[in-house]
Amino acid sequence: MAAADDKAGDVVALPLLTHRGVRSTRAQEIVHAVDGSPLASLSLSPDLLTSQSILAQKDAAPLPAHERAKCLAEAAQRFLDDVIGGLSFKEHCAYVNRVSGHNVPVTEQLSRAVAAGIAEAPDRADRARPNGSLRSWREAVEGPGSGVWTRRGETLAAVLSGNAPTIQNGWLQALALGYRVAVRPSRREPFTAYRVIAALRAAGFRDTDAVYLPTTHAGVPALLGRADLALVYGGDDVKSRYGSSPTVKVGGPGRTKTLVGSGYSGASSLGGIAESVSALSGAACVNTTAVLVEGDHARFAADLAGVLRERAGERQTTAQHLGPRVTEQAAEALIGHLRRSASRAHAVIPLDEVAVPHPDGGVVLGPAVFTVDDPHDGLLATELPFPCVWVAPWTKADGVAPLRNSLVVNAMTDDADLIDALLHEPSITNVHVDAPTVHSDGNLPHEGYLGDFLMRNKAVVGSRTGAPSH
Template identity: 30%
Template structure:
C-alpha cells in the first residue's frame, strides 16, 4: 500500500497519524499522512520567512522553475513513472485513466505558459509588478498578505492551475488537497522543488488544516461551503452552472456534437461543462438531438483508452443523484437519453458504478436547470427570449450558439454571468488567460497610495 506524504517546504513528511484511502472495491490503496497542528504551524513559519526572498528573484529565474518543473513531469510521464499515481487517481476519483493522464499533461502545458497567464493579470501587463510593486502610476501594487492557503477540489487534475497561479504571483502557497485526490498536487510540488524552487515556497497537507485556515493571511476555497473569514481574507472559486443558449430552430448539424463534447470535457466534472441548455424554440426537439449526441459516448471501463464517463467511488453520492433525478422525472421531466437507449441509468462494470450520461428535458424553474452534477448531464428547458438573462444568471459561462451578438451583449451585462462565448467560439471552453470569476491577482494584491513612492 502506497504512502502519500505531506510536504513541509521541500521536505516530505510521513506522520504516524494517517488515513487510509480506498478504491472501488473497498481495498486500501494508500496511507495519507495527516500532519498535526504543530507541523502545520511550522509550514506557515517557513512560508512567512521565504515571502520576501521570492519577491527578490529575477523573473527569468522565477518562471524558469515552472518551465523546468514541466520538463520533470513530462519526463516522468514519458518514462511511465507516473502510471501508478494516475491509476490511483482514477480509482479514488472515478475519472477514466486516459483523462487523468491528459489532465496531468495539460497542467504541465499551463506551466509552460505561466508568464502569459500571469501577465494578463498584472497592471499594464507588466509581469515585473509581481516582484517590484511598481506600476508607473501614483500607487503601488503590493501583496495583500505574505501567505495564501489554497484548498484544491478533486474534480479534475487541471484544477491545480489555481494554486500554481497563486505561487506564480510570488506568494508562498499552502496547498490543502481533496479527500479523494491527495496525489495530483504532489506530482507538481515534487517537480517544482526538483526544479530548484526555494524551500518553504510551497507546503502541502491532507485532511484537516484548520490551523492553516486560521494562520494563513488569505484563503482560496472552492465551492459554497467555505470557512467564515473576513472578505479580504477569502476568495471562493470553482462555481460552475455553465449554460448554453440556442435561439435557432435549425442550427448547424455539428452543433449537437460540439455541445456533447462540451458536456463531456473533463468527464463532466469541470465547472465549464454545459450543465443546462436554454432553448427559445422547440426544446423537446433540441433535447432529442442532444441526447443522440450523448448516446455516442458509451460507458466503458475506466482503463479503456476511449473512456469518457466517470465512475462513482462514493455510492452514497451516486444514489443521492439517482433520487434527485428520479424525483424530477416523477414531476414531469423526461429522460431523453433513456428514451433512445437501452442502457440502464446505473451501470455496473468490474465493480465500478457509473451513471449513464443524461439529457433531461425539464423546465427552467427546475433546480436541476440551475445546478451542475459531477457527470455528463445537461438539463434542457424552453426559455422565453425576453428573460434569458434571468434564466442564465449565476453561471460561470454562457455559450450563445449562432450569430446573435445582441443576445450575447445582453447576457454580458448580467453581473452574475462571468463569461459569454458566442458564435463560432461558443464551445471555446476554459483558457487560463481568461478572467475566471475575476482574476486571482485581484485578490492576492492591492493598490496602495504611497506618496512619494519608494522602491519595494
C-alpha cells in the same frame, strides 16, 4: 513512495512536505480507488504543524522573480520526466485514474495540462496586471512614476477539491507571483499536488515556498486562520461559509448553461453542445448542465440524447468510458437524487440506462438528459458530477433571468443586444459566443483573473519626477 507498476497495484506512502522537509505522522488515512482497493497511505498534518509551517513561510522572503520563473520551467519538465516518490509520470497517471474516475485519455490530458500550468504560471499570472502598472518599484522611480503591482499578502492557503488535476493551476500562479503557498490537497486525489510540490522542490524551490499539508475538514480552519489569503473550492456550502470574506476566493459552483437561438437548433449545433455536456467526464464546473432552447425544446433534447448515447456507445465498460467511474454507493445516491426529481422532469434517457457497472469495479455514470417546461425551474440549477443536462424552453421575453448565476453561458445567437445583456449581467462570469462552454485556455480568466484577487496597485514616485501636482 513505493514503486508501482502500470496497474498502480502498490500502496504508496504520501508523507507531508513541510517547511522542514519530508515528514510522516501517526495520523494516517487510506486513499481508496473507485473499486475499493487501497492505493495510498496519506499522512495528516496536525494543527500545530500546519501553523508552524505557515509561520515559517511568512518569515521567508520569496525567491527573486527570475529565479521563480526558471524553477517553474524546470519543475514542469521534472513533473513529466522524473521518477518522483517512486512513480514515473505514467505510473502517477495510473494512480490518479483509479481515484478520479476520469477515463485514461482524460487523466493523461489533464495531468499534462498541469505541467503546462507549472511552466506558464508566470505569464498567466501577469495577464491580470493592468497596462498602467509595472512589476517593480525600481522601474517606476527611474521614470515619471507609475502604479506598481504588489502582493496583497505573503502567504496563501489552497484548499483543493478532487474534480481534476488542473485544480493546481490557481495556486501555481500565486507561487509565480512570490506567495509562499500552503496546499491542503483533496483527500480523494492527493497524488497530483504531491507530485507538483515535489517537482518544485527538486527544481530549486525551498521547503518554505510550497508545503503539502493534508488535513481532515477539521484542520481547514487552522490553515485559513494563519494564511494571509486563501483559495477554497467547493459547492454552495463552501460559498455560503467563505464567500463573504475579502481574504478568501471561492471556486465554484459552475451551473454552466448553453442558450440555443432559433437559428442554431439544427444538427450542426448538437455536436458542440454534446461536447460541452460530456467532455472532462461531465464533472467540471465548465460542463453545460442546462440548455435553454428557443423553439421545440423537447425535440432538441431528444436529438441531443441521441448524440450523447452514440458517443457513449459501448465505451462505458472500457478504459475509454465517457462518464466518470464512481463507487456503487455514490452511483446509488446520485441516481436516487434523479429519481426524486422525476416528478417535475421528463427523463429522455431512461434512468436504468444512466448507471453502467464497469468490469474493473465501480459504476460509470451518464449520459442523462431531462426536460422541464419552465425556464425558471429550479432543476436547471442542478449540477451533478457526470454528463447530466436539463433542457428547457426559452423565449426573448424571458431575457437573461434564467441564465443568471452561471460560471459560463454559451450564447448560440446572432442577437447582439442579448450578448451585451449577458456580458453586463453581474452574476454571469464568462460569456462564450457559439463556442463550447468547455473551451479552455490557460490565458483566459476563469472566475476572473486570479491576479485580481492576489494583487493590488500602489503608486510609486521617485524624486526625479519633478514638482507635485495639485
